[in-house]
Amino acid sequence: MEKKILATVNGMDITSDVLDRTIEQLPPERKAYFQSEFGRKQLLEQLVSIELINAFGLEIGVDKEQMYLTQMEQVEKEIRFNSTMNKIMSEISVDDADAEIAFNQNPGKYGGxxxxxxxxxxxxxxxxxxxxxxxxxxxxxxxxxxxxxxxxxxxxxxxxxxxxxxxxxxxxxxxxxxxxxxxxxxxxxxxxxxxxxxxxxxxxxxGFGTANFDDVKETIRTELLKEKQMDHYTKLLEDLKSKYNVTLK
The missing domain is CATH 3.10.50.40 (Chitinase A; domain 3)
Incomplete structure (x- = not known):
């Protein structure tokens, strides 16, 4: 499906897809407002303003200043860190069998x-x-x-x-x-x-009796997943300290 171009600023297109994705990233209490026709028009004006300032920033050489370069480097590190963590954690899972073992070991813990x-x-x-x-x-x-x-x-x-x-x-x-x-x-x-x-x-x-496993299964899986992720993260850091050179001064 062809994306509808809503505005062009200094050769940069702002499409309906960009507007939709911007709205989706808003908090729920603001999203409803910007999904209205008036709200979309207002948000489009804000996106145009951002592109105008960005274009002017390039014209005056802000992207060559040290503060800009330092901040961009930090942003890149944060994006790389978050992307790496997402990849690592997505490979860890807990199945129903793991949850049932934990439940049977301590059923009173999940009484509610x-x-x-x-x-x-x-x-x-x-x-x-x-x-x-x-x-x-x-x-x-x-x-x-x-x-x-x-x-x-x-x-x-x-x-x-x-x-x-x-x-x-x-x-x-x-x-x-x-x-x-x-x-x-x-x-x-x-x-x-x-x-x-x-x-x-x-x-x-x-909440005084022992819960039924099916009623608390997802709660247990979430709890176990957090534990496995933390254990994996801790062990990974120890391995990486051996793999890469770390010097504390």
Whole structure:
């Protein structure tokens, strides 16, 4: 397919292909704007401006100055380094068998991130908290009804439900109690924190069991690939130090 020439600056063509590739390299939040007709026209003007300045730079001999030559040398080294690293790393792979061996050696490691879902009733005094516990345990009062009636936390509107949370998201005393409970279990006595006295009920737990291999296979492969690449890179550097002359001063 013939590339459409959008502009010519000092004999240098700017084609639709160049414009498209420039847009593709933009961050997603900017790409959408420059894909519009107005955005493409604006970007084309920027590319024209770049070619004009480049043409003028050649005219005044910037490409002969030492700073320019030094920077170009550095850019060339960076491109060569990145291209070489891409070639080296592309030759390293991890298959499903490698991932399964790693999984079987330590299945507990891949249980997933632990989180719980809990509801609570927050009051100012331990005495009131014990009275509420008695209503729930002995009198059969529903936990969510008790939360709506007695709790001072805004979560009372949801029956005390705080949603899902992981480690480090709640104060330690509350977190330790919620994570220690089994699913559906309630604290047998009030839990004191800086906010008051809590009656806590854990309604769900996630990430506590051993994961299914198929669910974590790609995660393991990615982890193993990074390890293999780093090991290969470290060994390669040692080999290259022996192959090429290195003098530290």
């Amino acid at each position: 991130q632990q989180s719980v879902r809990a509801s609570h009733i927050l009051v100012d005094s331990e005495e009131l908290a014990n009275d509420i516990l008695k209503k729930i345990v002995e009198d059969g009062m529903d936990f969510s009804d008790a939360a709506e009636e007695f709790s001072s936390c805004p979560s009372k509107a949801q029956g005390g439900d705080l949603g899902d949370f992981g480690r480090g998201m709640m104060v330690p005393e509350f977190e330790d109690a919620a994570f220690a409970l089994e699913k559906g279990e309630m604290t047998k006595e009030p839990v004191k924190t800086q906010f008051g006295y809590h009656i806590i009920k854990t309604t769900d737990k996630k």
